[in-house]
Amino acid sequence: MRSTGVSESQWAAAANKGDADAYGRLVLAHATVARRIAYGVLGDWDEADDVVQDGALAGWQAIERYDPARAFRPWFLRIVANAALDQLRRRRVRDADSLDESIPSRQAGPDLATERVLMRSRIDEALASLPERQRVAVMLFDGEGYSHAEIAAVLGVPEGTVRSYVFHARRALRRALAALVEEPA
């Protein structure tokens, strides 16, 4: 949240009463994470951007149902996560393809020689192979420092399920990175 002397809860209370400016500030404060969540589900930045826009509009339509006594971030991020999952379902129905085929797997080109770029490429591949909820969970937990409880609120699943998601995602990512270290140069 930008430092304006007004707390997030005050902006949230104003947004709940129909203050579009307050709502806009809140959304922009969490837009980057929202974009990452949408990308984590969809694996496509253009679609992710559209979903965040749609989520922002949907949140505004539903702002009266938001309880300003509770944190705005998980409420908004859950709307975006649900919008992304809906979009993914629509895409699957449309394409009738599997997730592995629908999410672009970015293969590292032969010219990417540096270890850092190779590692990034391997992480991208490992992330692309994960189910979308695991991908979002590990991104929020290790990437953004969210608690299990907050991720559970965003994804709408029990906390224990989030722990399981993070566990499986971490194991997959670490295996991918370990394989990179073990590979002969």
Next chain:
Amino acid sequence: MTDRSPFDAERDPELGELVRGAFTGPDPAGFELRLGATLARLPERGSQWDVLAAWARPGVVAAAVAAGFLLGFAVWQAWRARLATPAVPSVAVAMLQPTTRGGEQPIMYAVLEGR
């Protein structure tokens, strides 16, 4: 990083940095700009009571029209009921009633006379 257990409840900063790097989208400034433009065009929302009040206005008009219709209908029905009171006949109805039941007797007489 890889020597950590996946069960760790603590955040793994090294893995986190790699994951965050993978989740850094193109043109973040452009994205915020586009989103900001969308948010700037949000319609102002009133309170729930304003919404209800907006719904109530046409409701009140509809109720007034319905009440007027019912009142007019009731007046019309009362007027019709008044018109429907039985009129006094100009000719005595009793005179028009047949004094004997059935029309078979004259025919019977005619048949018997012929014999």
